[in-house]
Amino acid sequence: MNDLEAFAKLAIALQPWRHQIVFAGGWAYRLYRQHPLAIIPPYDALYTRDADVALGDKDTFEGNIKEALAKAGFHEQLESEFRPPVSKYTLGTEEQGFYAEFLTTLRGSGVKRSGEPDATTKLAGVTAQKLRYMDLLLIEPWQISLASDDKSIEPLDGLQIPNPVAFIAQKLLIHENRKKEKRPQDVLYIYDTLELFGARVEVLTTTWKKVIVPLYPEREVAKVIDARRQVFSKVTDTLREAARIPSDRTLEPDDMLGLCSELLDEIFE
Structure with a gap:
């Protein structure tokens, strides 16, 4: 499975929340080439096998993202001692395969009243890691459409990326x-x-x-x-x-x- 096909599976699985999520990190960097204002250079964008998905920490989400990912073939991997633990949602079993992580905004001191790190939270069934300044990425995101030369992949419209x-x-x-x-x-x-x-x-x-x-x-x-x-x-x-x-x-x-x-x-x- 190529990375574009894997990303398309993720975007399709997350379609019910497309208006609430923003694809950040390396995939935002790659998807900028799909925007009509972009001047496409003669070199390739850097490859990345992980997709960062930004969620608003104050948003209300209908449905369960974790269940939607499971139906699309993604598997949850718990990777830290935080409560809830940092999670990756992987596609396939290859060590170098594709995976998604969910991120939201860290506010305040970063420490809970219990003294534990305020590092993660549950949103719509998935574990989102809290990081500083993620809210900035949610301000007036741009929308792009993603088409592929592979005719088995349907064009994806309305994908949100940070401006x-x-x-x-x-x-x-x-x-x-x-x-x-x-x-x-x-x-x-x-x-x-x-x-x-x-x-x-x-x-x-x-x-x-x-x-x-x-x-x-x-x-x-x-x-x-x-x-x-x-x-x-x-x-x-x-x-x-x-x-x-x-x-x-x-x-x-x-x-x-x-x-x-x-x-x-x-x-x-």
Whole structure:
């Protein structure tokens, strides 16, 4: 099973909640190419075998997502000591197979009254991991349609992904607390997303000023701007590692820094 077929199975299983869920992470990065504003580059998007699904922590969900996934062939794997435990929903039995994880927003201190980490919650039957700034990804998501050259896969309409400004801003906000090995990939995601939509930077700027800033706390907006200055202030080891990730193109850290600095300054001015 190829990854597009696996993702299609996930999207079809989640169809009853399509208006409430947002596909984030690596699949958002890949699905941006399906948006009509994207300028498709001559290189491939990075491969990812996991799909992050963002859920609103204050939403009411009808039905049971876990049951829908089980009917589609997904198996729940419990992977932590948290209560409820962090879960992956895997398709197939291959170690390197496809899997989905559900994420929602962490609010407050991150610690329950009992002293336990406030790390997970149950939403619509699935275990969602709580992470900072996930609510940002739910602000005015974009919708795309996904078609495949494989005629056995029906076109999927109305798939929600974060608007790219929210996607970039959230990556900037979590950068400092990300595992060191994850940071270069996040930087490459930002760079590639800016390449996709850089020709329409005015759309991104308007999204920031007119959509996100009025809806997001002023303190968090200031953190985004501060994080942008820290992450792209100079060529760093993280940026150098990001440039080495793709195998189908040659990237120069100085060029990456130049493009990101120029466009992010314009977007977040």
